[in-house]
Amino acid sequence: MEVDKSRKIISLGIEGSANKIGVGIVDQDGTIYSNPRTTFITPPGTGFMPKETAEHHRAKVLTIIKQALEEAKMTLDDITVISYTKGPGMAGPLSVGAIVARTLSQLYNKPIVGVNHCIGHIEMGRVVTKSENPTILYVSGGNTQVIAYSQNRYRIFGETLDIAVGNCLDRFARIINLSNDPSPGHNIEQMAKLGSRYIELPYIVKGMDMSFSGMLTHIEELVTGKKTSQTKKQQQEQSGKMQIEETYSKEDLCYSLQETIFAMLVETTERAMAHCNSREVLLVGGVGCNVRLQQMMGIMAGERGGSVCAMDDRYCIDNGAMIAYAGLLEYKFKGQTGMRLEECTFTQRFRTDEVDVIWRND
Structure with missing residues (x-):
């Protein structure tokens, strides 16, 4: 036409x-x-x-x-x-x-x-999904913010205290030598689907803000097997014997990293929704097209009688x-x-x- x-x-x-x-x-x-x-x-x-x-x-x-x-x-x-x-x-x-x-x-x-x-x-996100006044989770390589609109400004309710979610995923992909084609986050998402064992990782939420650098350092130590002498000494003192280093599959590490990070994002987003009395969550930024994140956010929003407004990689x-x-x-x-x-x-x-x-x- x-x-x-x-x-x-x-x-x-x-x-x-x-x-x-x-x-x-x-x-x-x-x-x-x-x-x-x-x-x-x-x-x-x-x-x-x-x-x-x-x-x-x-x-x-x-x-x-x-x-x-x-x-x-x-x-x-x-x-x-x-x-x-x-x-x-x-x-x-x-x-x-x-x-x-x-x-x-x-x-x-x-x-x-x-x-x-x-x-x-x-x-x-607003024009593509037709969402009117949602709580916004903006997650990308350089930014992680929980946002809501008020009085001609988009107000930041919570954000990362150090590195962004996408940056954390990208750096982990480099640690395990994953391909950057089409993107590190996409390849982590696909590998996470093959993981089944959850490995406990640091979960750092401080009020409405989040921290990811400690989690990245911890998971890098699991991959490389490197730990500080002090950490090893503390473990030996707690157990009374030598620790046997455990190995972890890339699939389980990807799965655990995603589950932990996304749980932190869901927690802070839900608090913002409650504060704003919002029934919609809009996911934007490159990480926003992750299907697992959309699923987890959908469960939370559904329990509150709300919904998730999500997009695919064309617009996220x-x-x-x-x-x-x-x-x-x-x-x-x-x-x-x-x-x-x-x-x-x-x-x-x-x-x-x-x-x-x-x-x-x-």
């Missing part, structure tokens, strides 16, 4: 805050015309570094823009506003999206909007459409004006609760 471009606000969004570079085209009704992306994948046992990731994005971004326009059957002349990820994220990759967005804005005389990456995830994982839609909302409700060129910067730190959510008044 031909799009009546003259009557619609159409946003092109560029997302490149981490190892994915994506471009999406969305209109004011939330219709997604295209949403291609590509991922920088490194060898097993390694992570992605900012410099190499930025080089990947520079090599791919123009091709992805062309692909997005072709899939949408549009040209840049049809685009109303250019949106890009302003932050948070890795500086090198973020710079690619910001520079390309500024260039397109100048070449085609289009207004430009810098988008908070976290807000992009939330608004994409970083993508251009989420940036396009969030940028469109800001552009529309600011009176269809973009940012001044000198404001079109990027930042590695940009908290969810710093954004004035002008498009909501509920």
